[in-house]
Amino acid sequence: MSQRPGFPVKLAKTGASGPSGKVPSALPVRSVQTPTALAPRVASSVSGLGLDSGAVRARMVRKLAEQGVKDTRVLDAMGVVERHRFVESALVNQAYEDTSLPIGLGQTISKPNVVARMVELLCQDAPGKLGRILEIGTGCGYQAAVLSHVATEVYSIERLRGLHEKARTNLRPFRLHNVHLIFGDGMLGYPKGAPYAGIISAAGGDAVPDTWLDQLAVGGRLIAPTITPAGHQALVVILKTAQGFERQVLEAVHFVPLKSGVA
Template sequence: MSDNGEGPDDGEDMRNAAERQAEADREATAALILRLRSQGIRNTRLLSAIERVPRRLFLSAAMQRHSGEDTALPIECGQTISQPSLVVRMTDALDIGPAHKVLEVGTGSGFQAAILGLMAGEVHSIERYRTLVDLARERLASLRITSVRVHHGDGLEGLSEHAPYDRIIVTAAGPEIPKVLLDQLAEGGKLIMPRGPKGSVQELVLVEKQGGRVSEKVLAEVRFVPLVEGTASRL
């Protein structure tokens, strides 16, 4: 008998459970890829990134059984992780290249940051909740995604020390696109953000900057948590 009270088959049971979970992850990801292709997503680099990032790893244990569902789910600090199809749509609209520098406002679980990190050369993600910052860093490290730096700070201020950015993605809604983020967007850059009032239907807006001027296009109606000023004092 082992000193820790474990039976001889415990190690094998743990290996079998891990294998079953890995197989479930593969099946859920394959089903998601099929859904995305049926919705017209043809970006092979993006689909490859989705395939390499198990959504389950970005959820609490209680929510992991829902990881394969194409729906928003609750995460820590009263926030949410967006449905995979919306993550893909926002990322696809930015047309991210391997040399691009990207700013993400609202790290959340870190799932979107992981996708960005596999597509861009450099990603800076900013989050107001310290708890989410720490969790995202741990999850990104476990996937060995080294191109992403997660910062604790006020997303409404952007991250001027690393500007300008070729692409900016804002994962929370505000009544208007913050001027400071437009100022940090590089010439020829693109920014995507949900715009509209809290608790109501919002517009997913894609902004492009050319010749110092910005143009915008509304892509869809969405619902996001609100963009909040400052950093959280307790979480």
């Protein structure tokens, strides 16, 4: 199999405007510790939350491995990103349980197992870090943070302004220089960043939009929930080759519906 496409440099800011005509937000740079550096110590207790985030994250990662997640890049990323910082304070004690949680505006943060599963599928057959990734549906920003550890560049688009702003607030303390948040219609993708080494969607429609397929690089993978002919939503993996598209339908899933427009 040919090597997956990579895009090691960021887009020039000139001309890389989002749907509103503004340059997409790039979160400022900080020094990020590697999972190896984090492993020997346990994070201090979260003030007022009554839980040790480092310990419970480690338990979550062990459970993910037991459930079949094998890619160490994904497990390391799941172990680094603090999921409790992306959920409402009233639900923080459930942050590391394998459950989806409401994040407002009728949307949810996906189960850790679902996030890990989809990111692992995106990374499949890639020898190292992925190149530029497009995420459809930023939500609260959690999956974008996970993707930032396995890809050189993450462009994440959200159609609900309230969630776009929430993700900006949630991600700002992490100072992830390779994450760019865009407010716009995810069904249109983000052509200014194309072609993408991978596209991942947190919402499912009747079919994968042609715009996404057009923006996917040859050798790239697209992971999205899609309605099957039987009327059920299932996880679909599409590999773009020089000859066309290879499509694989996997397990049943339940995601929010894919919608067009902004709100």
